[in-house]
């Protein structure tokens with residue numbers, strides 16, 4: 444008979460823990476987006492059942508959000524009060540970290556998250572969550588232990604604009620469905636949710652001055668489904684929900700093309716005064732408001748005024764793309780009206796790169812998607828650029844031929860998970876130096892995406908690659924793919940049906 448191996452003695456050598464040694468804490472090397480500077484030390488912090496959180500008064504909402512995630516999965520009470528093992532602090536002396544940077548320090552007995560501004564503290568908390576086991580993302584109580592290796596992280600983003608665009612016009616997605624995406628993108632430090640609210644196939648936000656936009660224009664979608672729209676109250680609530688997670692909602696009203704839903708709703712907007720039937724197909728570039736009419740200017744002013752009033756964020760996206768039926772002169776005239784309205788309402792104008800047709804320039808933001816010359820022309824005149832190159836950032840592109848089956852398209856090519864990440868936003872376009880790049884945005888167009896199951900498959904994991912391109916300094920595709928594998932279980936724990944790309948070794 445062989446003598447049993449003295450496991451208990453070995454465990455004692457490793458720290459005298461009773462019973463089998465617990466699993467090692469989550470490695471700090473799996474952070475996504477990758478953090479700027481990471482120092483790991485050799486201790487362990489354990490979140491216990493009696494732990495408390497403390498926060499400067501201005502940070503209480505951030506502490507409550509962190510606590511609510513931790514409460515759900517740990518089952519612990521985790522009160523937020525005056526003192527605690529997890530401390531959230533504003534630290535003006537760290538101003539070099541900028542508006543979104545943070546410092547996270549994990550010691551054996553406490554965790555301190557400090558940042559010059561609340562957004563940074565929020566991002567520090569998101570990083571802390573990634574250092575806990577993946578089951579922290581579950582919404583039902585899980586078994587412990589809740590261990591985190593000790594160390595320090597200092598981190599700040601490369602770009603100010605890190606976005607996801609959701610096209611709720613081609614297929615409508617409810618406020619609850621959109622909130623689910625806000626939750627996930629905020630975890631990965633994305634900070635803009637661009638809502639493509641209007642297009643040929645649907646108008647998705649109520650406008651008091653033109654109620655037909657939603658009574659008629661919202662009643663269908665691609666394929667003839669029931670469509671839908673946000674009431675002003677629903678939209679305001681969504682904006683607030685996102686803001687609490689440091690995500691700025693950027694509403695887009697697409698003008699003067701991509702306006703068939705408006706033309707179908709309001710006869711006067713048509714040059715012949717006749718409203719066409721609603722459109723449920725997938726063609727682009729066939730519609731235009733009628734230039735030079737007082738009613739068109741009135742319409743633009745009313746819509747922009749009401750959307751601006753509903754939107755606390757500084758940006759208003761006015762589309763401007765693919766107005767193929769609009770002459771340059773008419774385009775210029777209508778965009779001049781649009782510009783005046785945006786300015787009069789105190790907002791910053793953002794438009795697709797085609798705004799270069801109307802001399803986009805200083806104080807404006809153009810969003811590149813297809814033609815590199817347009818964004819560089821705008822940058823040369825002083826505009827800032829958000830990069831959504833279709834070949835990398837369009838999330839409606841399939842990963843591979845008919846992958847995932849029956850969803851997506853490939854007019855810009857297939858965009859697999861490595862390719863979506865394998866580019867440098869600071870060096871994508873000639874004539875658009877990094878200093879002119881405001882940031883990056885992944886775009887989920889939904890002509891071919893009708894359900895959240897389909898949307899999950901197309902958005903994730905590619906949106907996570909975009910989050911890293913926007914936040915982290917340039918890094919290798921290999922490192923990204925390795926770390927991404929550790930986030931499969933986290934997405935799964937949140938109920939996100941992501942695409943399990945074959946290039947990634949997915950964790951269990």
Ligand code: TNX
Nearest residue numbers: 727764765795812837839888
């Ligand atoms: C191009 S991007 C469009 C959208 C479509 C998308 C489909 C842009 C400014 N226009 O209208 O939905 O391609 O991939």
